[in-house]
Amino acid sequence: MITSQGDLIGLTDLPTEFLGSVYRQETFEEIIVDDCKTLKQMVGEFESKIVENAMKQYGTSRKAASVLGISQASVLRRIKKNHQE
Incomplete structure (x- = not known):
């Protein structure tokens, strides 16, 4: 069953497993800047998460x-590197 808050069912109403790589719930607005980490450290963590998710998916x-x-x-x-940290 799929529900929607409005009259139309949109992409955000569908489970992500139906959409594959077309839509992801994560957005760049959700990234929190940590003032204790450098950009390089944050990018490294983001890349690690992408690789981790790709391994889980594929x-x-x-x-x-x-x-x-x-x-x-x-x-x-x-x-x-992730397992060493």
Whole structure:
């Protein structure tokens, strides 16, 4: 069942699994700037989250790398770095 607050059902009313890569609930407005971290640190964390989500969605580092347009080695390095932190 899909519900909507208005008369029309919009993209934001649909579960994200129906939409695939067409729509994501996360927006840049939701990113909180941490004054204790540099831009480089925050970008690194954001990249790590993207790689983590790609691994969950696609299951293999090879497929995640292909979708992200980076090498498999880059995916594996990012995963290794995340586990060390």
